[in-house]
Amino acid sequence: MFKNHFTLIYHGAHLEISFVTSNPGKFSEAEKILNKYGINIVHAPLHLEEKRSESVEEIAEGCALRAYSALRKPLFVEDSGLFVPALNGFPGTYSAWVLKKLGNEGILRLLDGKERAAEFRCAIAFTEGKDVRLFTGSVRGRVSGSIRGNGGFGYDPVFIPEGEEKTFAEAPSLKDSLSHRARALQKFGESLSRK
Numbered sequence: 001m002f003k004n005h006f007t008l009i010y011h012g013a014h015l016e017i018s019f020v021t022s023n024p025g026k027f028s029e030a031e032k033i034l035n036k037y038g039i040n041i042v043h044a045p046l047h048l049e050e051k052r053s054e055s056v057e058e059i060a061e062g063c064a065l066r067a068y069s070a071l072r073k074p075l076f077v078e079d080s081g082l083f084v085p086a087l088n089g090f091p092g093t094y095s096a097w098v099l100k101k102l103g104n105e106g107i108l109r110l111l112d113g114k115e116r117a118a119e120f121r122c123a124i125a126f127t128e129g130k131d132v133r134l135f136t137g138s139v140r141g142r143v144s145g146s147i148r149g150n151g152g153f154g155y156d157p158v159f160i161p162e163g164e165e166k167t168f169a170e171a172p173s174l175k176d177s178l179s180h181r182a183r184a185l186q187k188f189g190e191s192l193s194r195k
């Protein structure tokens with residue numbers, strides 16, 4: 001399935017895709033996974049206004065179209081968030097804002113005495129200008145009792161994936177295989193390398 005050390009030929013040319021994101025952590029995770037499919041990505045740190053929605057798919061789709069209007073080349077964007085059923089899905093698509101305002105300490109306080117199940121969701125939206133193709137991924141797990149680990153970014157120090165004992169920040173290599181983003185990126189890479 002994985003094809004190492006080659007560059008994908010797509011529509012007769014070497015494929016280079018821009019990943020529009022202001023998050024360097026997301027970029028390095030994507031680069032590592034997509035390179036295995038022969039897809040070279042370049043970082044486009046464009047700031048995009050996000051339409052408000054509770055769906056990562058809707059947000060990613062809108063951002064992809066806005067980014068294409070600015071860049072006019074093949075690109076993808078990604079939207080993701082942490083969804084906690086005991087908080088009715090909060091922080092969900094407000095994850096970045098909530099992290100900035102409350103931090104991981106705030107999430108732990110909100111969950112005091114509550115069911116700690118949680119899920120990360122990710123939607124990747126790819127466009128070459130005409131339509132937008134969506135690839136999604138999710139990972140279930142739980143919110144830890146304390147902040148643990150220094151790797152990764154965002155909520156990684158408080159998220160333990162199902163079947164594991166360490167947080168993503170304690171074992172960042174877990175993210176390469178089973179994170180929400182890794183799963184969406186694998187579908188994206190497979191789809192492009194089938195062309």
Ligand code: IMP
Nearest residue numbers: 079080081082095096099153154155156
């Ligand atoms: P976005 O940039 O609007 O997609 O913000 C998503 C936010 O969700 C990020 O800023 C992080 O706070 C959080 N998030 C998304 N993916 C991850 C992850 O893989 N680990 C930890 N936090 C994440």
